[in-house]
Amino acid sequence: MITEIILNNVSFRYHQSWVINNLNLRIQSSQYWHIQGENGSGKSTLLELIGKIKEPSQGEVIYDFHPSRFTNSISYCGHQLGLKSSLTVMQNLRWRDQLYRSMERSCHLEPELAPITQQQRVQNALEFWAIDQFADQPLHQLSAGQKKRASLACLTLSNAQAWLLDEPYASLDQPSIEILNKAIELHLSQAGSATLSSHQAPLDHPSQQVLELN
Amino acid sequence: MNRSLSQQLNRWRSPKSFYQNTQKLVLPCIFFGLGLWLYGLYLGFFEAPADAIQGEVFRILYVHVPAAILALQLYFSMGLMGLVYLIWRIKLFAYALKIFASMGFLLSVITLITGMLWGKPTWGVYWAWDARMTSMLILTLVYLSILLFQRNIRSPLLADKLTAIFSIFGLLMMPLIRFSVEWWHSLHQPATFSLFKASTMHDSMLIPFRWTFVGFALLVLGLMLWYLRLEILRRNLLAQWVQQIIQNTKAKN
Amino acid sequence: MFHHLRYQTQTLFQSPTHLMASIALGILLLLLFPLALQDQGAIANELATAVFFLMTLVLNSLYLNEQFHEDFDDGTLKQVALQPLGLLQWIWARFILTWCCLALLLGFLAVTLVLLYQQPHEIVLILLIHALLFNVYLIQLALFISALTTSITKNGGLYMLLLLPFSIPALIAALDSFYTFSQTQQMALSTSLLIGLATLSMALLPWLGAYLLRLQLNYG
Numbered sequence: 001m002i003t004e005i006i007l008n009n010v011s012f013r014y015h016q017s018w019v020i021n022n023l024n025l026r027i028q029s030s031q032y033w034h035i036q037g038e039n040g041s042g043k044s045t046l047l048e049l050i051g052k053i054k055e056p057s058q059g060e061v062i063y064d065f066h067p068s069r070f071t072n073s074i075s076y077c078g079h080q081l082g083l084k085s086s087l088t089v090m091q092n093l094r095w096r097d098q099l100y101r102s103m104e105r106s107c108h109l110e111p112e113l114a115p116i117t118q119q120q121r122v123q124n125a126l127e128f129w130a131i132d133q134f135a136d137q138p139l140h141q142l143s144a145g146q147k148k149r150a151s152l153a154c155l156t157l158s159n160a161q162a163w164l165l166d167e168p169y170a171s172l173d174q175p176s177i178e179i180l181n182k183a184i185e186l187h188l189s190q191a192g193s194a195t196l197s198s199h200q201a202p203l204d205h206p207s208q209q210v211l212e213l214n
Numbered sequence: 215m216n217r218s219l220s221q222q223l224n225r226w227r228s229p230k231s232f233y234q235n236t237q238k239l240v241l242p243c244i245f246f247g248l249g250l251w252l253y254g255l256y257l258g259f260f261e262a263p264a265d266a267i268q269g270e271v272f273r274i275l276y277v278h279v280p281a282a283i284l285a286l287q288l289y290f291s292m293g294l295m296g297l298v299y300l301i302w303r304i305k306l307f308a309y310a311l312k313i314f315a316s317m318g319f320l321l322s323v324i325t326l327i328t329g330m331l332w333g334k335p336t337w338g339v340y341w342a343w344d345a346r347m348t349s350m351l352i353l354t355l356v357y358l359s360i361l362l363f364q365r366n367i368r369s370p371l372l373a374d375k376l377t378a379i380f381s382i383f384g385l386l387m388m389p390l391i392r393f394s395v396e397w398w399h400s401l402h403q404p405a406t407f408s409l410f411k412a413s414t415m416h417d418s419m420l421i422p423f424r425w426t427f428v429g430f431a432l433l434v435l436g437l438m439l440w441y442l443r444l445e446i447l448r449r450n451l452l453a454q455w456v457q458q459i460i461q462n463t464k465a466k467n
Numbered sequence: 468m469f470h471h472l473r474y475q476t477q478t479l480f481q482s483p484t485h486l487m488a489s490i491a492l493g494i495l496l497l498l499l500f501p502l503a504l505q506d507q508g509a510i511a512n513e514l515a516t517a518v519f520f521l522m523t524l525v526l527n528s529l530y531l532n533e534q535f536h537e538d539f540d541d542g543t544l545k546q547v548a549l550q551p552l553g554l555l556q557w558i559w560a561r562f563i564l565t566w567c568c569l570a571l572l573l574g575f576l577a578v579t580l581v582l583l584y585q586q587p588h589e590i591v592l593i594l595l596i597h598a599l600l601f602n603v604y605l606i607q608l609a610l611f612i613s614a615l616t617t618s619i620t621k622n623g624g625l626y627m628l629l630l631l632p633f634s635i636p637a638l639i640a641a642l643d644s645f646y647t648f649s650q651t652q653q654m655a656l657s658t659s660l661l662i663g664l665a666t667l668s669m670a671l672l673p674w675l676g677a678y679l680l681r682l683q684l685n686y687g
Contacts, residue, residue, distance in 0.1 A: 014686070015369065016452050053545055054685050076549060080542025084474070086481035091474075096546065098470035103550050138481075352632040359629055366619045372686035376615055379679065383611075387633055394636040401643065 003065050003161055003191070004028040005050055005074075010059035012045055019045050022059070025211065027162060027193050029068075032184070032205045035197040037213030043197035044079065044166050046213065050195060051076040051164045065161060068191060071104045075160035077168060081151045085140040089131060089150050092139060093122045096154040104159075125156040129179055144171040152180060155187075163187060165196035227304050229446045230455050240439050247432025254425025262419045271335045276422055278328035280430040282350065285321040288314050289353055292360075293385025296378035308374035309445045311381060312364050313438050319357035321434070325350055345396040352391060356384040370449065471547070471560035479564065489530040490572055496522045497576055498583070515584035516594060520641055523573065523598050524605065528630040530569075531609035534561060535617045539683060548684055554677040558610055562673070565606050566599075573598050590649050597648075600665045601641040607668035608633055614679040618687030637664045 007025040011018055019042040027033055027050070035043050048054040051074050052061060065073050083092040097118055116124075126132035129149045134142055139150065148171050155163055163184070169177060181203045184194050188205065225231050258276035292314050299307040329347065330340045341347065360377050367373040450456050479486065500518050538544040538557075547553040577595045581588060609630055616626045643657035 013371070015371075016449070048545075051549065053548055074549070076545070078542055078545060080540070080545070082542035082546040084478050084481075084541065084543060087474075087477055091477055095470055095474040099546060099550060099553075102470065106551050348635075352635075355629065355632055359626060362622075362626075363619075366621055366623075367687075368618075369686040372618065372682060375682055375686075376679070379675070380615060387636075390636045391632065394639040398639045398643070 003068060003193075005162055005193075006062040006064060007050065008060050008062065010049060010056040010061060012042070012049060012054065013057040014045070018057075020049065020056070020213075025050075027195055029161065029191040029193050030188055030207060031193045032188055032203075032208045033193070033195040033211060034208055035195065035211045035213060036199075037197075041213040043213060047076070047078070047164050047166050047195065047197060050074075050162075068161065070159055070161040070192065072100055072158050072160035073103075074162045074164055075100070075155050075158035076164045076166075077152055077155060078166045079170075081139075081147055082154070083139055083147075083151060085147075086138060088136050088138055089126070089142075090122065090135045092150065093125065093153060093157065094118065097122055097157045100154075100158045100160070121157060125153040128156055128183070129153040130175070145173050145176050148172055149176055149179070152183070155183065161192055163192065163194040163196075165194065167198050168196055169198050169200065227306055229306055229309070229450055230453075232306055233443055233446050236439055236443065240436055240443065243432055243436030243439060245436075247429050247434070247436050250425055250429025251433055252429070254422045254427075254429050257425060258419075258422035262422055269335075271332060272419075274328050274332045276426045278325060278332060279423065280427045281321045281328065282325040283427070284431060284434055285318055285325055285350070285353060288318040288321065289356070289388070290385065292318065292381040296381035296385075299374070299378045300382075305449075306446075308378070309449060310438075310442055311360070311374065311377050313442045313445060315357050315360040315364070315377070316441070317434060317438050319354065319361055322350055322354040322357055326354060343395070344399055345392050348395050349388065349392050352388070356380075468556040468560050471557050472563060475560050475564050479568075485530065486568060489526055492529065493522055493526045493572065493576055494579070496525065497580060515580055515586065516590070516645065517642060519577065519580055519594060520598065520601060520638060520645075522576070523569075523601060524631065524634055524638060526569070526572075527602065527605040527609055528627045531565065531606065531613065531630075532624045532627045533616070534565075534610055534613035535680065535683075536613075536623065539617050539687070544680065545684060548681065552677075554680045555673055558614070558673045558676045558680075562606055562610060562669075565610075566602060569602055569606070570599055573602065593645060593649055597641045597645045597661070600661050601637055603665040604637040604661075604668045605630065605634055607672040611672045611676050611679070614676040614683070617680065617683045637661060640664065 005025075005027040007023055010020060010023045010025075012020040023046070035046060037043050045054065049056055049061060052063075053076065063073055083096070101118075123132070126135055129152060131142075131146055131149050131153065134146060134150075139147060142150070148168075152168060155165075168180060172180065184196075184203060185205065187194055188207070226235075255276055259273050262273070264270050264272075292311060295307045295311055295314070298304060299311070326347075329350070333342075334340050360380060363377055363380070364373050367376065447456050447459065497515075497518070500514075535544065538547075544554075544557075547557045550556075574595055577591050577598065580586065580594075581591050609627065612626055612629055616623045619626070640657040640661040644655050644661050647653065647655035647657065
């Protein structure tokens with residue numbers, strides 16, 4: 001069963017120049033897309049367009065999702081954390097978890113797996129990303145890499161089919177990079193898709209596809 | 215030539231054809247307007263008789279009234295243009311919003327200052343919180359906000375959309391504010407004065423008004439047209455036809 | 468929406484300095500305004516209730532400044548926007564949170580005013596109801612202005628001054644309705660106007676604000 005994101009002749013205009021020009025793209029399940037390009041070539045904009053955070057000036061972005069083990073369509077992890085630094089890791093992750101659960105209700109996708117409690121879900125995510133010892137610390141007390149891991153932990157909470165990651169390897173140390181790679185591989189093996197932009201490609205996956213923006 | 219209506223409309227709404235079509239209008243508009251306005255001012259300042267009660271001071275109305283009327287008209291037009299821009303996305307109207315806001319701000323400031331200069335000798339106060347003056351002050355604030363939007367927001371597309379929404383909002387709020395201030399004064403200050411006792415003025419004092427109003431309106435229109443054309447060039451700097459014009463101008467000089 | 472409300476409440480209580488400063492200012496204004504009248508006792512008592520409404524206005528314009536700046540900067544607004552109607556719920560949650568905080572504050576200040584300026588005790592409730600209705604309109608308007616100016620980094624706070632002119636209809640309606648009701652115990656036309664403005668702002672402005680925030684995310 002194909003589950004995919006389709007971009008049809010998508011263009012995006014910022015100021016007087018066209019950042020994205022007539023782009024056609026299909027992101028299917030189990031695909032790993034690596035978006036490359038120089039600074040300012042529109043990588044972040046493209047990811048936001050795929051995630052429907054921005055609307056294209058021309059063209060359309062279509063989601064074609066069918067029932068699967070996933071209950072959400074997309075999960076987006078950008079440059080910014082998407083978390084409040086005055087609150088603890090636990091409070092932040094609880095909120096993001098509630099966000100995803102309410103997204104599920106509006107998607108009307110029925111989960112195939114037995115539901116687990118929020119507490120357990122958050123705990124599993126904290127342990128996977130090795131930040132459970134910081135659970136009750138305010139985010140601003142953590143290092144940049146730990147903050148990034150907390151932000152990435154929301155991917156695990158989301159149970160989303162398509163992952164959209166904007167420069168996820170920035171400010172991560174080697175152990176964290178390995179955790180991220182492990183997460184992506186696990187996600188791809190479960191028929192999820194991952195689209196990320198970065199300058200280097202630490203993960204060499206057999207189904208890797210490259211999109212060059214210029 | 216059998217062009218359909220929509221094709222003809224498209225010709226007019228493109229910035230390029232607007233620029234080309236208005237080339238011959240700008241300077242005549244400005245000079246004609248300036249001429250009429252100065253003639254009207256001459257009539258008003260030197261030929262019209264002095265007012266029985268107000269003396270010579272009333273002559274400042276020849277500057278004040280056209281500015282006030284135009285400031286209000288521009289405000290009203292901005293609200294409508296904002297609506298049209300949001301629905302039909304005509305870029306020309308977005309450029310015009312910016313120009314209207316600058317001119318509107320200038321006109322409302324002129325209105326306030328001339329109003330104060332007229333008010334002090336006539337009524338003894340520079341300022342009173344009555345409906346007209348309060349409305350004009352709020353108009354000035356809204357115009358200023360729009361100018362600051364245009365200046366402080368980096369993305370022109372965002373600035374255009376925000377300006378349009380804010381213009382519509384401002385237009386809708388104005389009657390409400392005006393009505394509530396008038397109502398408040400009617401309840402609490404029975405002896406309100408009207409700023410426009412011009413209705414009791416003699417005919418010979420009204421004639422210069424015609425000239426000053428028409429002249430000033432033409433002058434304002436001409437100036438706005440000039441700056442609108444400049445704005446069209448500025449916003450479409452990367453377009454080929456603009457580059458052509460720049461090269462032609464450089465070749466001439 | 469309630470998860471947004473909880474999240475925003477947690478955030479507020481982690482850094483309440485802004486709220487505290489506004490509370491302190493409100494109290495100061497109410498206690499010290501007779502000094503501006505050069506201590507004319509009887510007039511101060513009469514004007515106290517009018518000053519209460521003006522103080523509500525000033526409090527709102529100070530406290531509700533740049534409500535969505537931080538959310539825009541730290542990326543939480545983007546995450547909220549992924550949900551359908553997410554931005555609308557976010558604005559609603561902010562409205563409820565702010566209204567409740569200011570309701571408590573205004574309640575406290577109303578009681579202080581009545582005790583300090585020798586007003587009859589019965590008017591506390593009338594004063595409070597009017598101030599709270601006025602507050603609905605003010606907060607909705609302030610959130611609209613905040614949504615409008617979210618991506619402006621320089622001097623974004625100045626735009627909140629626009630709250631003052633746009634609040635005039637509701638201020639006049641509140642003042643007139645309060646004076647009429649406290650003297651005649653009957654609802655005036657201005658009461659309907661006040662309720663109408665509050666209802667209309669609650670019905671329309673959150674949608675407009677959500678649209679504005681979406682524009683900010685798109686082009687900002």
